[in-house]
Amino acid sequence: MNLTEAKARFIADWGRFGTNWGINRTMAQIHALLLVSPDPLGAEEVMEELSISRGNANMNLRELIDWGLVQKVLIPGERREFFSAEKDIWKVARQIVKERKKRELDQMIPVLKELSEVDGDRRDKAVKTFTDTIQNIRKFSEQADKTLDTMIRADEHWFLGSLVKLFGAAAR
Amino acid sequence: MNLTEAKARFIADWGRFGTNWGINRTMAQIHALLLVSPDPLGAEEVMEELSISRGNANMNLRELIDWGLVQKVLIPGERREFFSAEKDIWKVARQIVKERKKRELDQMIPVLKELSEVDGDRRDKAVKTFTDTIQNIRKFSEQADKTLDTMIRADEHWFLGSLVKLFGAAAR
DNA sequence: TTTAATTTTCAATACATTTTGAAAGTTCAG
DNA sequence: CTGAACTTTCAAAATGTATTGAAAATTAAA
16 A cells, blocks of 8 residues: 555544544544644645635634644744644543543533432432432542543653553453 | 432433433433433333434434443333333443444554555655554554453452552552 | 735535334234 | 234434635735
C-alpha cells in the first residue's frame, strides 16, 4: 500500500471510529488528516483533501480547537491561519477524557444528588428501589470522577509504565 | 420531589446522557425505567410509561438484551415476556466496556496493523510522519486492549478498592 | 482610510437515524 | 388443529444532525 492510499484509508477509518466517540465524522477526519501531516495545513488544503465546504471545515476546525486537539499555528509571512494536531496520542486521549468528563460526568453528578433526595416511605418497595439505584449510580459516578481526575493529572510516563504493570499484577 | 417526578426526571436525564454514549435515547430511557423498577416489566408497560410504539419498545428491548444490560424474565403463569435490568452499576459499566471494546477497539487493531505496513522511503518526511503516527496509535491501542481486558476480568471489589487506592497513591 | 484576503455565520438543504403502526409471524391454551 | 395473545418485522414518516454556500464580519496590507 502506498502513502496516498494509506492516508485515505486512515482518514476514512478514523472518521468512522470517531462517530462512536461523540465526535462527528468530519471532525474526526480533519483530525486524522492533521495527525499524519508533517506540517500545519490551511483551511483551503483541508477543504480540498477532504472535499468539504469552507463552512464545514471552519466549524469543525473550531470544534477541534475547543476540544484542545488542534492548535492554530501562525506561519511568518503568511496571512492565513494554519492548523496542526497534537501528535502524542496519550495526550490526545487524556484531553478527550478531560473534555468528556467536563461535558458529561460533571453535569450528571449534581442531577444525581438532587434525585437522591426524593421523598417517600422507604418501606415502599418502589421508593426503596429508586433510592438504592440512584445511590448506587452516585457512588459509581463519584468514584469515576476521582479516578478520571487522577488519570488526567497523571503524566504520560507514569500512565504507560505503572498502570499497566499494576493492572497486570492485580490480574494474576 | 416525589417518586413520580423523580422517576420521570431520571428517565429523561439518563436518556440524554445515553446519547453521548452511542446508545439511543429510547434505549437509554427503557434502561432507566427498568433500573428503577422493583419488578420486571412487560412490553406493554414500557410502551405506556414512555409513550412509545410497540415496534420501538420491542426493537430497543432486544438491543438492550444484545448489550447484556437487560434480561428476559419468565413469570410463572404469565404468557407474555417480562424484562429486568441488571441493577449493579459496576456490572453495567463492565458490560458496556466489554461490548464497546468488542465493537470498536477489536476492529481497529487489525486496521492499524495493515496501515503500519505502508511502503515508501522513511527519509521522506510525509512517510515518516505517517508511520510514526500510526505506530504511536498502535501502541496505545494495544495497551488499551490489555488494560481493558484486565478491567473486564477484574471483580467489582478489586476494582472499587484497589484501583482507586492505586491511582490515589501514584498521584501523590 | 480603503480594499482585498480571509474567516465566520446561518438559513436552507441534504443526509442519517429513529419511530411508528399495521401486517406478518409465532406461540400456546383450549 | 384453531384462534387469540403476544412478538417481530419493515416500509413509510418523523425527527435529528451535518453540510453547504453565499452573505456578513473581520482582519491586515497597501
